[in-house]
Amino acid sequence: MTIHHTKHQQAYVDNLNKALAGKPAWQGLTIEEVVKKVKDAPEVIRAAVRNNSGGVWNHDFFWSVMAKPGTTPKGELLEAIKASFGDEAGFQKAFVAAATGRFGSGWAWLVPGPAGKGKPLAIVTSQNQDNPLMEGGPRPVLGVDVWEHAYYLKYRNLRAKYLEAWFTVVNWDAVAANFAKK
Numbered sequence: 421m422t423i424h425h426t427k428h429q430q431a432y433v434d435n436l437n438k439a440l441a442g443k444p445a446w447q448g449l450t451i452e453e454v455v456k457k458v459k460d461a462p463e464v465i466r467a468a469v470r471n472n473s474g475g476v477w478n479h480d481f482f483w484s485v486m487a488k489p490g491t492t493p494k495g496e497l498l499e500a501i502k503a504s505f506g507d508e509a510g511f512q513k514a515f516v517a518a519a520t521g522r523f524g525s526g527w528a529w530l531v532p533g534p535a536g537k538g539k540p541l542a543i544v545t546s547q548n549q550d551n552p553l554m555e556g557g558p559r560p561v562l563g564v565d566v567w568e569h570a571y572y573l574k575y576r577n578l579r580a581k582y583l584e585a586w587f588t589v590v591n592w593d594a595v596a597a598n599f600a601k602k
């Protein structure tokens with residue numbers, strides 16, 4: 421995780437700053453504001469802004485939803501998990517299936533479900549460093565990096581083993597706070 425933070429995420433920070441150098445309209449924005457307007461970036465830097473702003477936001481978010489083991493879903497969040505996936509085990513199974521099923525590099529997200537469609541939570545995945553905010557979608561409440569760089573050093577090719585271990589360090593209090601802000 422230290423290498424992941426200091427090398428991989430740092431590269432996205434450096435490359436985003438390079439792409440936005442000399443672009444005053446983009447300089448005062450938060451990273452979330454940049455992510456939400458990647459489609460407005462000038463064509464010549466659009467791919468760089470998309471990949472690298474996603475790389476920064478996604479990793480910031482990823483660190484924010486992990487903590488020492490010991491937190492559990494409770495209250496409104498737990499009720500939403502039950503209503504959407506049956507129970508916690510059903511949620512974990514569905515989330516791991518989506519995350520292992522994401523072909524190549526990408527992310528799996530737990531997001532507030534579409535308004536008026538019944539389920540309060542849904543699982544989506546995205547490729548590369550994309551995320552739902554770029555498509556005008558909901559702000560995720562939980563997300564996991566399934567790029568090989570996230571797990572290859574310790575888990576080799578075993579993405580599911582990494583996900584099983586990762587679930588022990590999910591910060592459910594942070595997820596609940598994200599869900600409350602939806």
Ligand code: MN
Pocket residue numbers: 424428479565567569570
């Ligand atoms: Mn990563």
